[in-house]
Amino acid sequence: MSLIRPALALFCTAALAATAAPPVAAAPPSHAAPPSFQASGPLEQQTLPAGDGWGSAGNGTTGGAGAAAHRIYDVDTRAELKSAFAEAGDEKKIIRVHGELLGNADDAGSPLSCDDYAAGTGYSIDAYLAAYSPETWGWDREPEGELEDARNRAAQKQRATMLVDVPSNTTIVGATSDATLNGLSLRISGETNVIVRNLHHKGVIDCFPQWDPTDGSSGNWNSEYDMVQIINGTTNVWMDHNSYTDDPYYDDEAPVYFGRLFQQHDGAIDMTNGSDLITVSYNRFADRDKLMLIGSTDSPGRGDPGKLRITLHHNEFINVGQRAPRLRFGQVDAYNNHFVVNDESRIPYQYSLGAGFDSHLWAEANAFSLTSDIDPSEIIAHWKGTRITTIDNTINGKVVDLREAYNASAPADKQLAEDTSWQPVLRTLVHPAQAVPSILKGNVGPVFTAEGSE
Template identity: 50%
Template sequence: MRHTRIRVVGAAALALSFTGPAWTAQPATASPAAAEPARQVLPAGDGWASEGTGTSGGAAADASRVFTVTTWEELRGALAVAGTEPRIVKVVGTLNATAAGCAAFEAPGYDFEAYLAAYDPAVWGYETEVSGEQEDLRAASAKAQGKAVKAYVPANTTIVGVGRNAGITGGSLQIQGVDNVVVRNLTVESPLDCFPQWDPTDGATGAWNSEYDSMVVYGSTHVWVDHNTFTDGAHPDSSLPSYYGEPYQQHDGELDIVRGADLVTVSWNVFADHDKTLMIGNSDSAGATDRGRLRVTLHHNLFENVVERAPRVRFGKVDAYNNHFVVAATGYAYSFGIGFESQLVAEKNAFTLADGVQPGKILKKWKDAPVTAAGNVVNGAQVDLLAVHNAQFPDEILRADAGWTPSLRTRVDVPRAVPALVGHRAGAGRLR
């Protein structure tokens, strides 16, 4: 078994190392100054996650439940420690969930060249989903990767990066079915799916579909995601190959908030250079779990050169204000996706659009739902996003008035000041 050490930092000056079935103590040094960001709680009134009991994560953790980790295995070990008492996990450096490479997850007999030969549309066609030996082996390989790259975050936990260069690459943080979680100050590089599935029935010419979001909030409540940087890092979509004439898509989302998740505040983050960025609600048919939930606040985030889903919303009452959207000249689809039974309020945001990008594209109608869009500026000038959308897309008319007024806002900045403010303060390494 690989030796994993998890240092515990606090007044008790103890460290634990997991070497098998038992925990042992070793000396460690306390660092009160480094603990300060980990002890911060979401301010009262700061978005939906402040509703009710508020969000404190592991701020009240005893010294024995403060862990410092330097590898992906150590992080998973710290999160697996039993009990729901508050815990703090400090991340030092970059934790690599796939350091061993894709070959480490391959099922015996899996061969990508054989996969390509078996399911080439010239052989398989486009009418039937793929099946057979190589698809079964691909699925087994994907299952092995999924088991290795997912880390499950328990209730009453704060995960915080130490300093300016802490982060995770290749891993997926799963905040599933728990309450009271804080994630701050991490640079999170999107997991690269080693084994995308070819679906010949996806669209007219088929598509490659991938798994593994950087972070998933699934059926959880009171979650604060703050001062993180989400990026494709060393593997942007532009670097990925094509097969069967379609992009070999190895990325999924950066942040998904789904399956009855509720009371979430996403603040001062950077979402950069990604396609399907942030989804709130993942199915029109999930009303039984999602209706009345998916209440999310997005404020002071930077969305830079993202293609779509910033966010796409179903069901939820989503408050998006004081965010900055930097839009590239090519590849842009939309920013706000208006989906089934959504109630989006988009106010006092700033958009910097490249030449040739029309502001009518900022909103996208997926299903009929009302939206409030007020006080937003585009390239420094105030623009009625609803009016320009409806003028540009007369066959996709959106209705005004989301039907509710946000009240959980601690500060609202003048939208023309947002680009400089967010550019200076958002993202990992900029905690105050």
Template identity: 45%
Template sequence: MRNRLLAVVTALMLLPVPAVAGDFEHLGRQVAGPRDGWGAGTTGGSAATRDQVAYVDSRAELVAALAGGQSKIVYVRGTIDGNTDDAGRSISCEQYADPGYSLPAYLKQYDPATWGRVEPSGPLEEARARSQANQARRVVVPVGSNTTIIGLGDDATLRGLTLRVSGAHNVIIRNLRFEDAHDCFPQWDPADGPTGNWNSEYDNLVLAGATRVWVDRCEFSDGGNTAKPTYFGRRYEVHDGLLDVVNGADLVTLSYNHFHDHDKSLLIGNTDRPAQDAGKLRVTLHHNLFENLGSRAPRVRYGQVHLHNNLYVIPESASYEYSWGVGVESRIYAENNYFETARAVSPATFAKWWKGTALHATGTVANGRAVDVVAAHNAAYDPDLGTDVGWRPTLVAHLDPVGSVPRVVRDKAGVGRN
């Protein structure tokens, strides 16, 4: 009998452990290091008591767990879809649509050939805006202060929703996959660019007026939702950005994240008017993988932004515009970043002038060769950029040799890396 019992116990011990928690539960108590960039010392919800720890696997549970300013740790299991009702049932674009809206009617009404190059207005545009507001009420999920959000295992995913940290303080987000925050009701803007553009709402993650935020080892993409038709000669774009740091957000570190397969990826500062951004928007980006992106990695206004040890993978020139957007009063300090590019991609395009005056860029390597990004830009484009940005980063835990960046970043960036 004893031998038989021992055999049963042994067999149970050999059964696989469910992958719900994996090895990632301990991340909930970790805090940002004392020199880990501008977000150094962020503690999130690490002080949460047992009754302030939640495990969620639905949109309704996520919304409830993230509310309030008390210390809290929220563990995400599996995939949570923002386009679901409180019972977990999927909500389609047609269900969000206002009775007065349809895409065929919108395309007919605002065709530039008959409507002209003025902004859409009238009952149909108002119905589109109401439809968009219906979706926003479901997919935009607010995050309270003193919060840590951790994805469990290597498949914790927030799909089709916007996690919005608005005016909150002290937030940590780690090991989460963000994908396909799509807008069912893009707006046609005939005055955007020389031929007009479709513009949409919803980024995967928004830090709006937030302070002390650490986003680490996450993944951001369109989730494969990339095949879209063309209307009025322009792609019907249902995605906005991957991550925005805006509205006076400050003291942020973005580390070991993977941004991929998107157009306009990361925006720091969303206006040329400094009502709330001057002296803020201090952000560090280190050891991130930026792969197959069109632009904004990042585009910066006003902020003191430190970019170091990031890897940029640009597989083709056709869909690539630039990586570093030098915007109004931006002070980008870039060092030891590595670019892997297709042959046709010129280092002159790594940075783009957006009314800024200076860019510090040292230690940059492209395809194994050192490049001077500012000199390459100035040789190809006007106006010239200076190199004095008026500050030098001091909150740096370590600066890796640029030659090691591809290996280190590929080993550690993205979800499921412990």
């Protein structure tokens, strides 16, 4: 497929104009009816509306809108995607993804397996397990030596293939209803002004997790590769109307080695290392465990204090185990999201909102639809945090003070106070939590349509 083709007229369905609603003050929330749904021009040229979350602050987020004709690319392979980024650099550019784009593939788009990456490196899982079995290696030191070096060589081959760096001033959109990044990890590192919309993200696995017997009381398998990694001072990003799932590599089907899950997944969208001014809206996250890490360590040396200002609104979190999100530092505004845990969950539920070191999470008018065995006190988890704001959230349709529910069962040294240090103002219309499930039904994830032929 040629990288450059005449523009397709891409329009959003009637469901999507909620992203263009006018901002309102954070408190009290508006209980007006949903805004009228109006198409706002070709998908690829749309920008984050003013006042729509932290991503609209600073210089705003416009991505590649207004790109010259020769900087509009149509791609259906990883090699074409990388070529487009290399050719355009930091110029305004629009990338339109057609069909399924394989991250673990050669330049022609032919699939590569974990065995293909391991070939010629000296790595095999059987040899690795034999070398670092706790009965042989012990529990007090991380793996080193020939087999660990071989694992690292194989891991570097995979990294060089399936990890793609996204430059500044970029819009990436799904041009077809099946536009999918399969096994491809996007990294936005030290860049600015990036839009990612209307894409299915799936199947991102680390073929070569590292065993660490010193991680926790029973050791752990640690993997790399978020579906989207936003790091190193990146600013002004809009993640909108995407879907994220582990399909077809679910955790409940993974093997267990040394008594621990052979974990091949990292996060869906992780935002760390001083990244800032990000809006995450109308996405669907499903059947994942560790979902969204905001702030990577408790140390201020990563540049996080005063940064990590992020808005999460109108997203669905379906059968997610934890980190939706887990926050350190930062100011995160989470409103009008729907958290669902049902009997079909493949992932054990741990918590949704993680209050970490020096975190500032404002959770308002979110709806939680939970099975009866989940106690309201489990929604918040304490990770050295001291404060959190929870307003007008519902559990199974009933308004519940989530902070009060958490504190009712938390020990004295882990109580969370109300956070009075800030109040979000960059918001679209805030709906009552009771209305959120029906408002979002069918309106999250990739729901755009394309006009014209491929």
